[in-house]
Amino acid sequence: MIFRSGSTVIASLIGLALFCFLFFFLVGNQTLGCETIWRYRAVFWQGWLETIIIALAALVLSSALGALIVAARRSSFVVLRSTAHGLVEIIRGTPLLTQILFFFYVVAHGIGLENRFIVGVFILSLFSSAYTAEMIRGGIEAIPLSQWESAKILGLTRLQIYRYVILPQVLRHLAPALTGQFASLIKDSSLLSIIGIKEFTMAAQQVNAATYCTLESYFPLACGYLLLTLPLSLGSRLLEKRLSS
Amino acid sequence: MKISVSHLKKNFTADHRSVELFKDLSFSVEFNHVLALIGRSGSGKTSLLRLLAGLERPDEGEIIIDGEPLQFHSTRWLQHYQKNLGFVFQHQNLFPHYTALENVVMPLTLVHREMPVTAEKKAVEMMERLKIFQHAEKKPHQLSGGEAQRVAIARALVTEPRFLLLDEPTASLDVEMKAEILDLIAELKTMKTPILLVTHEIGFARKCADQILFLEQGSILEQGAASSFFDHPQHPRIKKFLSNVFAY
Numbered sequence: 372m373i374f375r376s377g378s379t380v381i382a383s384l385i386g387l388a389l390f391c392f393l394f395f396f397l398v399g400n401q402t403l404g405c406e407t408i409w410r411y412r413a414v415f416w417q418g419w420l421e422t423i424i425i426a427l428a429a430l431v432l433s434s435a436l437g438a439l440i441v442a443a444r445r446s447s448f449v450v451l452r453s454t455a456h457g458l459v460e461i462i463r464g465t466p467l468l469t470q471i472l473f474f475f476y477v478v479a480h481g482i483g484l485e486n487r488f489i490v491g492v493f494i495l496s497l498f499s500s501a502y503t504a505e506m507i508r509g510g511i512e513a514i515p516l517s518q519w520e521s522a523k524i525l526g527l528t529r530l531q532i533y534r535y536v537i538l539p540q541v542l543r544h545l546a547p548a549l550t551g552q553f554a555s556l557i558k559d560s561s562l563l564s565i566i567g568i569k570e571f572t573m574a575a576q577q578v579n580a581a582t583y584c585t586l587e588s589y590f591p592l593a594c595g596y597l598l599l600t601l602p603l604s605l606g607s608r609l610l611e612k613r614l615s616s
Numbered sequence: 617m618k619i620s621v622s623h624l625k626k627n628f629t630a631d632h633r634s635v636e637l638f639k640d641l642s643f644s645v646e647f648n649h650v651l652a653l654i655g656r657s658g659s660g661k662t663s664l665l666r667l668l669a670g671l672e673r674p675d676e677g678e679i680i681i682d683g684e685p686l687q688f689h690s691t692r693w694l695q696h697y698q699k700n701l702g703f704v705f706q707h708q709n710l711f712p713h714y715t716a717l718e719n720v721v722m723p724l725t726l727v728h729r730e731m732p733v734t735a736e737k738k739a740v741e742m743m744e745r746l747k748i749f750q751h752a753e754k755k756p757h758q759l760s761g762g763e764a765q766r767v768a769i770a771r772a773l774v775t776e777p778r779f780l781l782l783d784e785p786t787a788s789l790d791v792e793m794k795a796e797i798l799d800l801i802a803e804l805k806t807m808k809t810p811i812l813l814v815t816h817e818i819g820f821a822r823k824c825a826d827q828i829l830f831l832e833q834g835s836i837l838e839q840g841a842a843s844s845f846f847d848h849p850q851h852p853r854i855k856k857f858l859s860n861v862f863a864y
């Protein structure tokens with residue numbers, strides 16, 4: 372196990388080193404404006420923190436929304452079931468960029484919601500909730516019927532069956548996938564820059580616009596995302612191995 | 617204990633086809649200790665046991681246990697009925713994320729609202745009685761088939777059920793473990809909890825059961841006291857079945 376985890380870390384570090392090497396190889400003899408970029412470190416730092424906050428908020432909200440969608444999809448009410456199914460299909464069938472533009476310029480403006488951060492978190496959560504819901508639904512349906520029957524015959528209520536028998540088993544299997552979903556959320560949040568949310572990508576765009584140092588502006592951006600996603604990817608693999616052993 | 621079944625109809629879906637298993641099943645049986653449901657594979661033994669446990673709903677007909685009709689349409693009634701019976705599945709169906717002890721404690725704390733300390737004490741006593749306590753902290757995947765089946769039986773018995781239903785409890789076990797579990801079931805007779813047993817262990821049914829129901833294609837071919845059933849079977853098909861079973 373330790374050996375395998377170690378090899379994943381080494382692979383991640385090699386990947387990062389390769390990325391850095393390619394960057395410096397490609398820029399060749401060009402003069403890098405690193406000092407100029409360093410002056411904007413606070414902008415990068417704030418954008419990076421904003422990305423983490425957006426992704427964390429979206430993770431919590433999308434998990435809750437995902438659970439609600441699953442409850443609706445497993446409901447005995449046809450209307451509720453069909454609505455939830457339709458919502459999942461629409462969200463999964465359209466690009467996130469389209470959803471961001473539609474929700475920001477049509478829905479949010481329509482209801483008078485001006486706070487870009489809230490709108491951004493909500494859009495990202497809604498987008499992610501469709502995928503989370505499918506993961507949870509798949510997890511629940513993967514639990515053998517015998518587990519439901521075994522709990523039922525003991526006299527457990529439906530709520531108790533979910534709380535004590537089904538969900539603990541589903542979450543065990545879902546943990547790696549949810550960690551992966553969090554990494555996706557972090558990357559997807561970059562699209563929120565299109566509606567002017569001052570997250571990490573927006574920060575890089577601002578620095579680029581102010582300095583005209585394009586490569587130097589986007590290099591910290593890539594590193595910043597990798598700093599967040601590589602540990603998550605590693606954590607996801609570790610969880611997967613631990614749960615399968 | 618008395619079980620009455622009248623005009624029971626039940627269709628099952630297999631490979632997207634509806635199969636009529638019970639067309640018009642009626643019988644009444646009274647027993648003190650062990651009622652064995654025997655018959656060929658696919659005769660409807662397990663399905664009948666599941667109907668008696670409320671795990672399946674009949675399409676038509678009525679099941680009356682000790683004078684009380686099973687109210688299949690009422691979820692609340694069924695839940696109350698099921699919490700007072702013990703059911704042991706062929707493949708144990710323990711909860712994999714709990715230890716053996718937690719599996720046994722669970723129905724006491726969650727369903728019967730016992731205090732955790734009392735529940736654990738009862739669970740420990742039951743596990744000691746069934747000689748499984750040494751594996752209390754193991755998860756189901758760390759137990760052998762026989763050990764897991766003992767835990768399943770402990771979980772079913774710890775709530776002191778009205779009666780115990782055993783669905784081929786030895787079917788998934790090897791010969792040695794099978795003998796262990798059969799010995800255990802024989803011991804359970806002393807607990808005075810009526811047992812309904814679906815089994816292919818005809819020799820064991822002969823030794824332990826006081827009443828026998830023989831099913832064939834969803835109908836009762838013969839029923840009666842174990843001694844007369846095995847010593848003087850009436851139906852030619854049962855005579856042939858028993859002669860085949862006891863040939864080796």
